[in-house]
Amino acid sequence: MYGVQIAFRNYNPIDGFSGSPWVGLDNFVRFIHSYQFTQVIGNTLWIAVLGLLVAFPVPIVLALVVNQLQSERFKKFTQTVLYSPAFISTVVVVGIMFVLLSPRSGLVNNVIKLTGGEPIFFMGSPEWFRPVYVISDVWQNAGFSMIVYLAALASVDPALHDAAKVDGASKFQRVRHIDLPGITPVITILFILAIGNLLNVGFEKALLMQTDLNLSTSEVIQTYVYHAGLQQAQFSYSAAIGLFNSILNLALLLTFNWIARRTHQASLW
Amino acid sequence: MTTKTQTRLKTAAVPLVPGRPDRRRRPLRDKFADPVFNTVAIVVLLLAIAAVVYPLYFVLIASISDPNQIYEGNVWFFPQGITFEGYQRIFADARIWQGLGNTILYTVVGTAISVTAILCGAYALSRKDLPGRKIFMLVFVVTMFFDGGLITKYLVVRDLGMLNTMWAVVLPGAVGVWNLIIARAFFEQSIPDELREAAQIDGANDFTFFLKMVLPLSKSLIMLMIMIHVVANWNSFFDALIFLNDDSKYPLQLVLRNILIQSDITSTGTTGGDITSYAAAQRIAELTKYAMIVVSSLPLMIALPFMQKHFTKGALIGAVKN
Numbered sequence: 001m002y003g004v005q006i007a008f009r010n011y012n013p014i015d016g017f018s019g020s021p022w023v024g025l026d027n028f029v030r031f032i033h034s035y036q037f038t039q040v041i042g043n044t045l046w047i048a049v050l051g052l053l054v055a056f057p058v059p060i061v062l063a064l065v066v067n068q069l070q071s072e073r074f075k076k077f078t079q080t081v082l083y084s085p086a087f088i089s090t091v092v093v094v095g096i097m098f099v100l101l102s103p104r105s106g107l108v109n110n111v112i113k114l115t116g117g118e119p120i121f122f123m124g125s126p127e128w129f130r131p132v133y134v135i136s137d138v139w140q141n142a143g144f145s146m147i148v149y150l151a152a153l154a155s156v157d158p159a160l161h162d163a164a165k166v167d168g169a170s171k172f173q174r175v176r177h178i179d180l181p182g183i184t185p186v187i188t189i190l191f192i193l194a195i196g197n198l199l200n201v202g203f204e205k206a207l208l209m210q211t212d213l214n215l216s217t218s219e220v221i222q223t224y225v226y227h228a229g230l231q232q233a234q235f236s237y238s239a240a241i242g243l244f245n246s247i248l249n250l251a252l253l254l255t256f257n258w259i260a261r262r263t264h265q266a267s268l269w
Numbered sequence: 270m271t272t273k274t275q276t277r278l279k280t281a282a283v284p285l286v287p288g289r290p291d292r293r294r295r296p297l298r299d300k301f302a303d304p305v306f307n308t309v310a311i312v313v314l315l316l317a318i319a320a321v322v323y324p325l326y327f328v329l330i331a332s333i334s335d336p337n338q339i340y341e342g343n344v345w346f347f348p349q350g351i352t353f354e355g356y357q358r359i360f361a362d363a364r365i366w367q368g369l370g371n372t373i374l375y376t377v378v379g380t381a382i383s384v385t386a387i388l389c390g391a392y393a394l395s396r397k398d399l400p401g402r403k404i405f406m407l408v409f410v411v412t413m414f415f416d417g418g419l420i421t422k423y424l425v426v427r428d429l430g431m432l433n434t435m436w437a438v439v440l441p442g443a444v445g446v447w448n449l450i451i452a453r454a455f456f457e458q459s460i461p462d463e464l465r466e467a468a469q470i471d472g473a474n475d476f477t478f479f480l481k482m483v484l485p486l487s488k489s490l491i492m493l494m495i496m497i498h499v500v501a502n503w504n505s506f507f508d509a510l511i512f513l514n515d516d517s518k519y520p521l522q523l524v525l526r527n528i529l530i531q532s533d534i535t536s537t538g539t540t541g542g543d544i545t546s547y548a549a550a551q552r553i554a555e556l557t558k559y560a561m562i563v564v565s566s567l568p569l570m571i572a573l574p575f576m577q578k579h580f581t582k583g584a585l586i587g588a589v590k591n
Contacts, residue, residue, distance in 0.1 A: 062317065065310045080577055081318050085325075087569045089504030091522045092562050095529035099331075099558050100324060107327055110342035139321065147581060170302035196414050204507050208530055222419070229420040230511055242418025250415050 027240030036224065044220040047130055047206070048198045054134050056194060058142045060187060063149035064175050079150070082143030093140055094208040097132060098123055124213035133209060133218075148190065149183055156182035188260050196253030199245050221245045332356070332559035336552035354553065355560030365561075367517060368524035372503060375520055379439035380498040386444050387494055391452030392483060395460070413446045419511070426512055437512035438505075438520070448497060455490045456483070493579045500569060500576075525565055529558055 031037060062082065069075045085093070100107045101122035109119040122128045160178045169177070203222035210218045219227075221241065229238030331339055335350030343349050359365055393399055394406060416422075422441060431437040460483055468478045484491070506522035513519060519527075 062314075065313055068306075068310055069314075078314055078318060079581075080574065081321055083580075084570065084573055085321055087500055087504075087573055088566050089506070089522050089525075091504075091506050091526045091529070092566050095525065095558065095562055096324060096328060098530055099555065099562070100327070102555070105336075105340045105552070105555055107324075107331075113342060139324075143321070151581075171306040172302060175306075207507075208526065225419050226511075230423060235420055235424065239418055239420040242420055246415050246418060253414055 027237050028244060030237060031241050031244065036219070039216070040219055040221055040224045043217055044199055044222075046217075047133060047220060050130055051134050051137055052194060052198065055138050055141065056191065058138050059145035060149055060183075062142060063146045063153060063183075064179055066146065067150060067153045067179065068171060068175060079143070079147070083147060084143070085140045086144035088140065090204045090208060093136060094205060097136055097209070101132065121213075123209065124211055126214045126217040129209065129214045129217045133205065137205075145190075149186065152183040152186040153179055192253065192256050192260055195256045196249055198252055199249050328559050328562050332556070332563045334556075336556045339555070340552060352556075355556040356564070358553070358557050359560050359564055364516075364519075364524050364528075365521070365564075368519055368521035371518060372521040375435060375438050376499055376502040378435065379443070379502040380495060382439055383443045383445075383448075383498045384491065384494045387448050387452050388484070388487070388491065389479075390444060391449050392456050392479060394449070395453045395456035397462070409446045409449060423511060431512070433513055433515055433518065435518070438508045439502075441508065442505075448494060452490060452494065455487065459486060489579065489582060493582060496576050496579055503569065521565060525561060529561060 066075055066078055069078070088096075099105075101109070103109055103119045103121040103124075106122075108122070112119055120128065122132055156179055160182075161174055164174050164178060199221060203220070203226075206218055206220050207223050207226065210223060222245065225238045225242050225245070228234050228241070327344075330346075330348040331344055332355050333351050333353060334344045334348040335352055338344050338349035394402060396402075399405075426432060426437050426441060431440065464482065465478055468482055473481065504522060506520065506526055509518075509520050509523045510526075513523075
């Protein structure tokens, strides 16, 4: 945290943290006026919102469905299988993407060729970066997030289900009107947390998936900080961007927490 | 959580009075609603399972298939023209072995440091008589939502003289706040104050109590923490990427990244698939990639069934806290 001050200074290695001259908000202004600003912010928001819309509901649906399974063994098996990808490292997941999506030998393109289509160079085209990113995110993390919802579902009072059964409610109606409201507080909390990390979009994965060819959609705030800061050694400038990102995140978190408190009586604290 | 499961068992045992079906209140479609729901549910889950398993299975069979068969799209469900050349190449590659050695070293040291620090810290924070407990907690929690960013972290590590050493990889992320909160919640729930008072009367000081009573009572938590950190350390690459610049110190994941991903970027250009010696070499390289994915993920995949119980429990502690 102490280091945050360099965002407001013009850092140079000779004078160090506390000796470099103060420049106020210059670094922030420079970022906002830079030509990458719109692109980088736009990319980040695109992926973040797309990811939230697609990746957030999937584990909830999975948990609701798995919870309704009669057979304990099938339930357990499903859980284990669905969350196993969470234990594969990001590097390997991206590695799998590269081999399976390879334009010459990849599985996906073999399917496309089989059905008479033209092979697509997924990892090298800007328009494919977002879909591939989001789908692989769901693939890797949905099963693991599901576990939390399953834990919450275990604490839904079974008496409610029995009462509803007597009243002739179908399974779907019970899932919709008992299970779903039962886990709404957990959903709200996790949603707020997800919002708080919205702009931190799986930075490691974005960096790994980045190629020279898809930069126009894959450069997000964090990878930009990495490139500008560590590879080009513009420490103050990129620290300012990092700080800008943190502040935006915090603001989003506080806003949504406030909304949630007003509407659902749920809050992080 | 246990009380809830008990309620469930109890209520399930009570026989339901079957409600007399009332024709007006139950439209016809209700008769089919449940079977339809069940079928849809099972189809959805089977599709999900297939979507998770098939890519992994494909990588596995591709790693022992003849690369030419993969290129021609003949490999679908069974390996074709079995070859172990990919694996032979990997095991002959010194970088892989060195990376593996480094990963094991970082994993062991990193896990030991993290687990020790988290257990001690979380226990202290779980004690209601700790002065300034709320302030400590606040300081930790703030970092969950607000951090100084990559650059400041880098500069701090650099100024501490840890660049290009193992410590840069194992120390900065040693204490995750989320894990600290889980551990604290566990201590608060399972170590009653009365136990400590009793031990004090028997002459145990805080250290004896922690070592002889708290730790033995927290075996499941310790297992969970060890597993979380083994998995995290085994899979991490980013800290190594920014803090290490000496090839011989790279952990396995970074070596993998350089071979699996970086090499692809340079080679997957617009070159067509014409049969030259270059293309043949590339096919072998592809094969090695498949094999490498298998080798690097297999240890955790095999351990997964044994770890599952602990991870589910961790999610429960987290959910209770929520």
